[in-house]
Amino acid sequence: MLVFLPVSLEEAFDAFEQCPDAQLLAGGTDFMVEVNFALRQPPAVVCLRKVEELKGWRLDGADVVLGAGITYTELMAPQLGDLLPGLAQASRTVGSPQIRNAGTLGGNLGTASPAGDSLPVLAALDAKIVVASKQGRRILELDDLIVGPKRTTLGPGEVIVEVRVPAALGSQEFLKVGTRNAMVIAVANVALVVDWAGRSVRCALGSVGPVVIRARDAEELISSRIDWAGRTLPDDGDLAEFTALVRSAARPIDDHRSTADYRRHAVGVCAYRALGRVFANHNGETLERTSWAS
Numbered sequence: 545m546l547v548f549l550p551v552s553l554e555e556a557f558d559a560f561e562q563c564p565d566a567q568l569l570a571g572g573t574d575f576m577v578e579v580n581f582a583l584r585q586p587p588a589v590v591c592l593r594k595v596e597e598l599k600g601w602r603l604d605g606a607d608v609v610l611g612a613g614i615t616y617t618e619l620m621a622p623q624l625g626d627l628l629p630g631l632a633q634a635s636r637t638v639g640s641p642q643i644r645n646a647g648t649l650g651g652n653l654g655t656a657s658p659a660g661d662s663l664p665v666l667a668a669l670d671a672k673i674v675v676a677s678k679q680g681r682r683i684l685e686l687d688d689l690i691v692g693p694k695r696t697t698l699g700p701g702e703v704i705v706e707v708r709v710p711a712a713l714g715s716q717e718f719l720k721v722g723t724r725n726a727m728v729i730a731v732a733n734v735a736l737v738v739d740w741a742g743r744s745v746r747c748a749l750g751s752v753g754p755v756v757i758r759a760r761d762a763e764e765l766i767s768s769r770i771d772w773a774g775r776t777l778p779d780d781g782d783l784a785e786f787t788a789l790v791r792s793a794a795r796p797i798d799d800h801r802s803t804a805d806y807r808r809h810a811v812g813v814c815a816y817r818a819l820g821r822v823f824a825n826h827n828g829e830t831l832e833r834t835s836w837a838s
């Protein structure tokens with residue numbers, strides 16, 4: 545097998561000119577599993593590990609720009625973790641330390657699993673994904689990039705280069721339900737972002753549909769019922785309505801990890817708790833758990 549080791553994007557694009565059927569390899573934590581199970585037999589591989597432009601992160605005005613090659617371990621580090629706490633929380637739940645050292649944000653997007661843990665956070669943050677090829681650059685919303693389970697709109701020779709998200713948009717929470725505490729694929733995961741200045745709540749659901757789902761009716765309802773000046777949540781009736789709308793946004797299936805009913809229930813509980821945590825953290829309070837959300 546031919547292996548290309550480019551050190552720049554230009555060299556990576558050249559590799560695709562030499563071998564158009566080559567496949568991209570980042571940390572290999574999804575890719576190599578498929579190779580080992582003979583589900584993928586690439587004629588050639590373009591390794592992205594040494595590509596300078598894909599490394600690290602930077603601030604650009606009000607945005608944080610994350611290189612596609614950034615690892616979960618880097619996303620959890622204090623400075624970046626403070627800017628993007630939801631992404632740091634999601635990263636903490638991914639695999640084991642070895643997987644978090646090798647696995648990348650670009651790889652999570654490239655795999656496009658409905659259970660990918662970074663994806664609900666990116667959806668709730670309205671992330672912009674920059675992809676590039678020899679022909680130029682495109683900037684995509686998450687739902688323009690990921691269009692089905694393990695299906696992206698990436699064309700031949702296109703590389704995810706960076707992900708742009710607003711810095712410190714507001715409070716962020718990520719919650720994940722699995723069949724055990726660690727090293728687990730999500731049965732359901734939820735990201736919730738509260739934009740205090742914009743007076744809005746955004747809520748994205750993973751593992752409960754073919755792609756990540758924004759619970760837009762629930763977002764709209766709760767954003768209109770919060771007392772933004774007092775920074776207090778509405779009453780139990782409104783919270784129950786919010787939770788019900790989150791559940792109805794989910795389009796889960798039964799599979800070997802969970803029933804659809806449980807998944808639908810789980811996203812409601814996670815969204816309710818995420819909202820409670822955001823406000824509790826802000827106000828130094830705790831939210832009472834009610835029977836319908838336990």
Ligand SMILES: Cc1cc2nc3c(=O)[nH]c(=O)nc-3n(C[C@H](O)[C@H](O)[C@H](O)COP(=O)(O)OP(=O)(O)OC[C@H]3O[C@@H](n4cnc5c(N)ncnc54)[C@H](O)[C@@H]3O)c2cc1C
Nearest residue numbers: 570571572573574575638639647648650651652654661704
């Ligand atoms: C034991 C184990 C536990 C795991 N636990 C979790 C978990 O808890 N949560 C979770 O979400 N995932 C989990 N994963 C899956 C995996 O670690 C993540 O999806 C990871 O982000 C993949 O990144 P990678 O760099 O290893 O990608 P790779 O495996 O190198 O590539 C994955 C796919 O993305 C493509 N790709 C990679 N980089 C780019 C790019 N820059 N542009 C375009 N396409 C690209 C590749 O061609 C390939 O199709 C786990 C995997 C293992 C083996």
